[in-house]
Amino acid sequence: MFGGGGGLNPRKMKQMMNQMGIDLDDIDAEEVIIRTADEELVFHDADVQRMDAQGQQTYQIVGEPDVRPRGEGGSADADADTDDESSDEAAEDAIPESDVDIVAGRTGASKAEAREALEATNGDLAAAVERLE
Structure with a gap:
């Protein structure tokens, strides 16, 4: 034009x-x-x-x-209320490795720190990055 x-x-x-x-x-x-x-x-x-x-x-x-497959990371209906031990395990399993890599790459944090930040923010990538910066 x-x-x-x-x-x-x-x-x-x-x-x-x-x-x-x-x-x-x-x-x-x-x-x-x-x-x-x-x-x-x-x-x-x-x-x-x-x-x-x-x-x-x-x-x-x-x-x-x-790009991530549909349904991963932070959907509101993904977490069900269960006892504390199994919900901690479910939260760890619910965090995709690709999300951990994204947060670690953007912040320079270790994968363990990135996973911890993602768990603390219920899988919210932006909040996890902000938490580590």
Whole structure:
């Protein structure tokens, strides 16, 4: 539509979008999750923009997602109340190794520290990363 990719300066682009009735807002998103039938795409610290044009809202997400099979890590119905010993074992089993690797990689913590943080946050990747930073 505009060609070349670097021809228009941002100010000129914004003026043109305003003239066309397009409003663009940055959203300070901490996490974006897209769920499909088979998997979840989890974007941490992604750049998210909302574009309002002719009464419709369109969202743009820029970032690298973590891909995990559907149903892993942090679903509300995953934890059942049982006695303390078996719930500790279930929590350990419920934390996928891929999530431990993600948290350890992002924070530089050991796998044991990453698993401990994930257990303390019930498998919430973002909260575990925040806890270790």
